[in-house]
Amino acid sequence: MKSVLETIMNPSGAWLNGVVSQMFHLTAVLYRKRQQLLKAFESFPGPPSHWLYGHSSQISQDGELNQLLSWAKKYPYAYPRWFGGFMVSLTINHPDYAKTVFGHGDPKALTVYKFFIPWIGKGLLILHGPKWFQHRRLLTPGFHYDVLKPYVSLMAESTKVMLDKWERLITVDKSVELFEHVSLMTLDSIMKCAFSCHSNCQTDRSVPGVSNPNKKVLVSQIHSSLI
Numbered sequence: 101m102k103s104v105l106e107t108i109m110n111p112s113g114a115w116l117n118g119v120v121s122q123m124f125h126l127t128a129v130l131y132r133k134r135q136q137l138l139k140a141f142e143s144f145p146g147p148p149s150h151w152l153y154g155h156s157s158q159i160s161q162d163g164e165l166n167q168l169l170s171w172a173k174k175y176p177y178a179y180p181r182w183f184g185g186f187m188v189s190l191t192i193n194h195p196d197y198a199k200t201v202f203g204h205g206d207p208k209a210l211t212v213y214k215f216f217i218p219w220i221g222k223g224l225l226i227l228h229g230p231k232w233f234q235h236r237r238l239l240t241p242g243f244h245y246d247v248l249k250p251y252v253s254l255m256a257e258s259t260k261v262m263l264d265k266w267e268r269l270i271t272v273d274k275s276v277e278l279f280e281h282v283s284l285m286t287l288d289s290i291m292k293c294a295f296s297c298h299s300n301c302q303t304d305r306s307v308p309g310v311s312n313p314n315k316k317v318l319v320s321q322i323h324s325s326l327i
Contacts (some may be wrong), residue, residue, distance in 0.1 A: 130186055137188050144190065146179035147171055185307030187211075251293045258288040261302045 134151075149155050159167050168191075171179060177194040178201075189209075192198045202273060208228045224235050241247075261284040269276050284302045291297045301307045 133186055137186070141180040142192070144175075144178050144180050146175060146181070150183040150185070152185045154184045154188070156184065254292040254320070255289045258285050258292065258302070261285070270304060299319065 131250075146154060147158065150157060171181075171191070171195045173191065178190055178192045178197045180188050181191045182188045190201065192201060204269060208226070214224050220226070220245070224232065224239065262281055265281060288299065288302050291299045291301065299307050
């Protein structure tokens with residue numbers, strides 16, 4: 101019978117030893133990462149999670165929104181949501197918490213923001229660090245409070261038109277698709293703020309471009325590119 105040393109030294113034994121070593125190393129790295137995450141989020145109570153699956157087993161594809169709303173009521177300030185055993189995000193439900201967390205200026209999570217790069221490029225939303233401050237300084241004069249203040253009433257006016265439409269629609273016992281309404285409200289606000297044009301596009305469907313027959317095709321293309 102070969103000794104253990106001889107088994108390890110032959111090619112097949114060395115390969116097996118390397119695989120086992122890598123597995124132990126990976127296990128140690130993942131364990132350390134999970135312990136760090138648990139310590140970082142220990143101050144935030146949240147729903148119980150599985151050590152490997154996280155909260156994935158508790159959320160169905162059709163009932164995700166209801167489950168998130170249920171957790172938001174139970175944890176009204178913030179709670180950790182686990183996407184598996186080694187990825188977690190802080191779900192914030194209270195504005196004071198959002199103000200504190202978002203005001204820290206921590207590095208942005210590239211695992212999330214990288215999906216936006218093909219769509220909007222490496223702009224102010226994606227950048228961080230010195231480049232972010234450089235771009236911010238260039239944009240700040242154009243978005244100063246005194247410059248934007250006159251547009252608040254115009255955007256509020258467009259929003260009120262949309263809400264008035266919703267008030268009429270909710271009297272009918274059927275679901276309402278909000279995407280088109282919000283898109284028209286956004287278009288109405290842009291027309292007023294950028295071009296000083298009161299197009300009434302939210303209520304007047306005869307406005308050029310509003311009833312574009314290719315609109316649904318364009319929307320589906322945008323959705324498919326994002327998904």
